[in-house]
Amino acid sequence: MTGFDPTLTAARLAMGLLGAGLLVCLIRLIKGPSLPDRVVALDLMAILMVGLMAVDALATGHMLPLRAAVVVALLAFLGTIAFARYLEKRVSR
Amino acid sequence: MKAWLVAGLLAFGALWMLIAALGVLRMPDLFTRMQASSKAGTLGIGTLMLAVGIHFGDLRAGAHALLIIAFFFLTAPVAAHMIARAAYLAGVPLWEGTERDELKVELGAGERERRLS
Numbered sequence: 001m002t003g004f005d006p007t008l009t010a011a012r013l014a015m016g017l018l019g020a021g022l023l024v025c026l027i028r029l030i031k032g033p034s035l036p037d038r039v040v041a042l043d044l045m046a047i048l049m050v051g052l053m054a055v056d057a058l059a060t061g062h063m064l065p066l067r068a069a070v071v072v073a074l075l076a077f078l079g080t081i082a083f084a085r086y087l088e089k090r091v092s093r
Numbered sequence: 094m095k096a097w098l099v100a101g102l103l104a105f106g107a108l109w110m111l112i113a114a115l116g117v118l119r120m121p122d123l124f125t126r127m128q129a130s131s132k133a134g135t136l137g138i139g140t141l142m143l144a145v146g147i148h149f150g151d152l153r154a155g156a157h158a159l160l161i162i163a164f165f166f167l168t169a170p171v172a173a174h175m176i177a178r179a180a181y182l183a184g185v186p187l188w189e190g191t192e193r194d195e196l197k198v199e200l201g202a203g204e205r206e207r208r209l210s
Contacts, residue, residue, distance in 0.1 A: 005096065006096045006097050006099075006100040007099050007100050007103070007148065010099070010101070010103040010104050011103060013103070013104055013107065014103045014104060014106070014107035014141070015107075017104075017107035017110065017111045018107055018110055018111070020111055020114075021111045021113070021115075022114070024111075024114040024117070024118050025118070027118055028117050028126075034123065034180070034183075034185050035183075036179065036180035036183065036185055037123055037126065037185075039176055040117060040123065040126055040127050040130055040176060041117055043172065044113060044114060044134055047110070047113075047130075047134045047137075047138055047165070048114065050138060050161065051106070051107070051110055051137065051138055051141050054138075054141050054142060054144075054158075055103065055107070055141065057145060058099075058103070058145050063153065063154060063157070066157045066158070066161075067157065069157075069161060070157060070160055070161055070164070073161055073164050073165065073168075074164070077164075077168040077171075077172055080172040081171075081172060081175060083176070084172070084175035084176045084178070084179045085175075085179075087176075087179035087180065087183050088178070088179040088182060090183070
């Protein structure tokens with residue numbers, strides 16, 4: 001039975017869009033004139049990774065990537081905060 | 094019916110994430126870039142997680158999805174605020190078309206330059 005599955009098709013499309021988003025962010029990560037630009041690009045890349053994990057969980061039907069996504073979301077926030085603190089400290093010296 | 098709803102939410106969410114990434118690439122300065130990343134990114138991830146929750150349709154997956162949505166809604170503004178403040182004080186240039194600079198009024202004129210020197 002090989003019927004058309006809208007969910008799976010949309011999951012593949014979403015993966016393609018998120019992958020394109022990652023590449024676009026990578027350009028900004030390489031180009032980014034200042035360090036904060038790169039931090040913003042990295043932050044968005046982490047969010048895109050969380051989205052990819054969620055779509056992967058949906059496409060395969062396993063819950064495990066969803067749990068990993070929670071952890072990645074936490075770590076991305078901590079990393080961004082750490083970079084912001086570092087930037088502020090670096091200036092105030 | 095549920096499959097079509099999930100498919101629509103997936104496509105919508107992924108499209109918004111791509112728009113966020115394009116905004117980060119194309120916007121003229123750091124602060125407008127951050128605007129794109131935090132707002133469109135949060136909307137995209139929220140929609141994707143909604144799709145996941147509806148697709149699995151059980152309490153465990155729903156709780157995970159809700160956790161991630163709540164987490165991003167709480168942390169995205171905080172992270173954007175901290176980076177923007179740090180970058181502003183670090184002297185990252187504003188776009189030449191910027192009309193309002195409220196932090197400059199808050200700090201007092203010339204304070205940013207004084208901190209940089």
